[in-house]
Amino acid sequence: MGSQEYIKQGGQQLVAAILGIGTAVPPYVLPQSSFPDYYFDISNSNHLLDLKAKFADICEKTMIDKRHVHMSDEFLRSNPSVAAYNSPSINNLTDVTVPQLGAAAARLAIADWGRPACEITHLVMCTTVSGCMPGADFEVVKLLGLPLTTKRCMMYHIGCHGGGTALRLAKDLAENNPGGRVLVVCSEVVSMVFRGPCESHMGNLVGQALFGDAAGAVVVGADPVEANGERTLFEMVSAWQDIIPETEEMVVAKLREEGLVYNLHRDVAARVAASMESLVKKAMVEKDWNEEVFWLVHPGGRDILDRVVLTLGLRDDKVAVCREVMRQHGNTLSSCVIMAMEEMRRRSAERGLSTAGEGLEWGLLFGFGPGLTVETILLRAPPCNQAQAV
Numbered sequence: 001m002g003s004q005e006y007i008k009q010g011g012q013q014l015v016a017a018i019l020g021i022g023t024a025v026p027p028y029v030l031p032q033s034s035f036p037d038y039y040f041d042i043s044n045s046n047h048l049l050d051l052k053a054k055f056a057d058i059c060e061k062t063m064i065d066k067r068h069v070h071m072s073d074e075f076l077r078s079n080p081s082v083a084a085y086n087s088p089s090i091n092n093l094t095d096v097t098v099p100q101l102g103a104a105a106a107r108l109a110i111a112d113w114g115r116p117a118c119e120i121t122h123l124v125m126c127t128t129v130s131g132c133m134p135g136a137d138f139e140v141v142k143l144l145g146l147p148l149t150t151k152r153c154m155m156y157h158i159g160c161h162g163g164g165t166a167l168r169l170a171k172d173l174a175e176n177n178p179g180g181r182v183l184v185v186c187s188e189v190v191s192m193v194f195r196g197p198c199e200s201h202m203g204n205l206v207g208q209a210l211f212g213d214a215a216g217a218v219v220v221g222a223d224p225v226e227a228n229g230e231r232t233l234f235e236m237v238s239a240w241q242d243i244i245p246e247t248e249e250m251v252v253a254k255l256r257e258e259g260l261v262y263n264l265h266r267d268v269a270a271r272v273a274a275s276m277e278s279l280v281k282k283a284m285v286e287k288d289w290n291e292e293v294f295w296l297v298h299p300g301g302r303d304i305l306d307r308v309v310l311t312l313g314l315r316d317d318k319v320a321v322c323r324e325v326m327r328q329h330g331n332t333l334s335s336c337v338i339m340a341m342e343e344m345r346r347r348s349a350e351r352g353l354s355t356a357g358e359g360l361e362w363g364l365l366f367g368f369g370p371g372l373t374v375e376t377i378l379l380r381a382p383p384c385n386q387a388q389a390v
């Protein structure tokens with residue numbers, strides 16, 4: 001259903017809504033300006049002078065200020081294989097920290113929703129890292145004291161579009177289970193993708209300048225009950241998933257003894273941007289993209305945002321929220337789009353705007369990931385009392 005069909009059917013169809021949002025980051029901070037020195041030191045690579053200079057250049061061009069991580073200096077120094085380029089280094093840091101960080105974001109989302117955790121009926125959990133049975137979803141149920149009857153769905157190794165995938169699943173679950181309340185948790189801890197530099201693996205080096213840890217959570221329900229204090233921040237009107245043809249080599253990651261080993265192709269940003277116009281038109285043809293639409297675009301890298309803005313002819317302020325998330329956190333994989341959603345809601349409330357979507361009614365959320373896969377969600381932000389929205 002596009003925005004025009006929604007208007008035609010008078011908003012009568014049951015549409016999933018985001019009723020609460022929460023985010024969390026771990027305690028350690030890596031300032032981007034000093035990261036090249038730290039990274040080459042911790043990986044014993046200071047002899048690679050030219051590569052270090054190139055890495056410093058890439059770090060500067062990311063426009064990232066800092067990233068939050070669960071890997072303390074002590075952890076990295078006592079587990080040197082994690083920081084080596086090519087040593088067996090699957091580690092157990094994520095077993096505990098992925099559910100803990102996810103639960104921290106979920107507690108805030110549930111508090112924001114304003115209802116007790118025992119009213120959660122479904123859990124959709126997503127992480128690119130880790131791999132446990134029972135899974136991170138099971139741990140989140142324990143940490144939050146959710147009902148043991150919570151219907152869980154655990155998604156591992158989806159990648160950066162996983163946030164969009166989780167939201168799309170939550171939409172279907174909420175719309176097909178009247179009264180259901182779906183908790184979505186995306187939690188990323190990048191210790192399995194962290195590794196030292198290698199002169200012949202530039203895609204790795206780019207990723208080391210980008211990725212950071214964060215969790216984002218939302219509560220989704222299709223029939224909010226105002227009398228219970230529930231209010232809609234964003235409706236998820238429609239959702240699409242698309243593979244961009246002939247781009248499967250652009251972002252590739254494989255689980256190996258060394259952890260999750262990935263490559264990022266030089267043309268990722270160009271190929272993502274080239275697909276955008278047709279994806280936007282599929283979701284909404286009739287709107288003015290600058291004046292009438294808010295944009296939550298996965299901040300996968302500075303070049304991705306630059307090219308999306310250029311291709312769609314957007315004003316740069318339309319992706320200011322996405323750039324800010326990137327500046328403060330880097331690319332936090334699946335949790336990025338929820339981080340951006342929360343930042344937009346917070347800024348809209350601060351500015352006293354009439355909707356959580358920068359005062360606008362219609363918006364688009366885009367998640368990009370391996371495949372290349374694009375998750376597109378058409379959002380509608382109803383008028384709300386911003387004093388109650390945060």
Ligand SMILES: CC(=O)CC(=O)SCCNC(=O)CCNC(=O)[C@H](O)C(C)(C)COP(=O)(O)OP(=O)(O)OC[C@H]1O[C@@H](n2cnc3c(N)ncnc32)[C@H](O)[C@@H]1OP(=O)(O)O
Nearest residue numbers: 061062160202203264265266268300301302303304368369
């Ligand atoms: C699909 C998804 O979106 C899912 C994800 O989130 S996965 C992560 C996706 N993100 C990316 O792939 C990163 C996108 N790229 C960027 O944001 C920018 O290219 C950047 C910030 C990394 C660098 O900025 P830039 O303006 O392109 O700088 P530029 O001077 O052209 O490049 C710096 C150097 O890095 C090299 N480089 C950049 N990206 C590279 C890549 N993916 N592979 C190999 N080399 C790369 C360039 O060739 C250049 O090297 P030389 O100086 O030897 O020519």
